[in-house]
Amino acid sequence: MVTITYRDADIELDENVYDPAEDSYLLADVAIDVAQDGMHVLEVGAGTGFVSAVLQTNVDVDLVATEISPFAAECAKRNSVEVIRADMFGCFGSDTKFDLILFNPPYLPTAEDEKIPGWLNYAFDGGIDGREAVDRFLEEFPPYLSDGGIILVLISSLTGIDKVKMHMQGRGLDVEVCNIDRDCFFEELIVLKGTFKASEQL
Template sequence: MVTITYRDADIELDEDVYDPAEDSYLLADVAIDVAQDGMSVLEVGAGTGFVSAVLQTNVGVDLVATEISPFAAECAKRNGVVVIRADMFGCFRSGTKFDLILFNPPYLPTAEDEKVPGWLNYAFDGGVDGREAVNRFFEEVTPFLSNGGIILMLISSLTGMDEVKMRMLKQGLEVEICNIDRDCFFEELIVLKGTLKASDQL
């Protein structure tokens, strides 16, 4: 096992789980900037638990995560994250609310011959346009946001930022760009922030 340290959090990695990369670091940094002590936080698709572990090390949040891969869920638990093995929001009762929801989806367009075997494919496969998981997320997320609740989502310039922003606006979210990493070789990484207005609460 390999352990890395970032912003005072020690994260154990696993060969069967997607390793934290530039996207993970960017989302963790933005989450620390946005989160406040006492917030109820959900990370959807926690992977190794990197983002959640870094956030809860630096901010006094009440955090839970979901993760579909059994290997990733166990890895995140070893990293001190409370994880429920579930697909997105399927484990939560109606009426469950979060102040902040984090999501680093599989965001790259993925052809059939680009899929990888096993559970790891869930971390990479964004579908034909890179928005398959993104669209599902926005179909389900709004009822789980508290009044004024915030979403932080990391996408790539290859995902189609305008299309994602339009989807967020249709869900009643006020949208802003929190951060852009332009240092990647073939893409830009973008953290979008969506805030639910109280009048749009479902």
């Protein structure tokens, strides 16, 4: 096993799980900036648990994560992240509310012949337009976000940033760009922050 350290968090990696990359670091940094002590936080699709582990090392939050891959779920647990093996929000009742929800979705446009065998495909496959998982997340999150709650979604310029922003606004969110990583050689990575107002819940 390989262990990496970032912002005082030691993260154990697993050969069966997508390794943290530029997108993971960017989302972790923004999450630390946005999160406040005492927040009830959910990370959807935790992977190795990198983002959650880094966040809870640096901010005193009450955090839980979901993860569909059994390999990733076990890896995140080894990294001291409370993980429920589930597909997005499927394990929660509608009375469960979070102050902050994090999502680093599979965002690469993926044709049928580009799919990867096994569980790793869940980490990469964004569907034909790269927005399949993002769109599903944006349709499902509203019952689980508290009044004035925040979502942080990492997307790529390959995903169609304006279309994602419009979808977020259509779900009652005030949207702003938190951070941009322009160092990637074929894309820009962007964290979109959406703030939910009670009067706009759907």
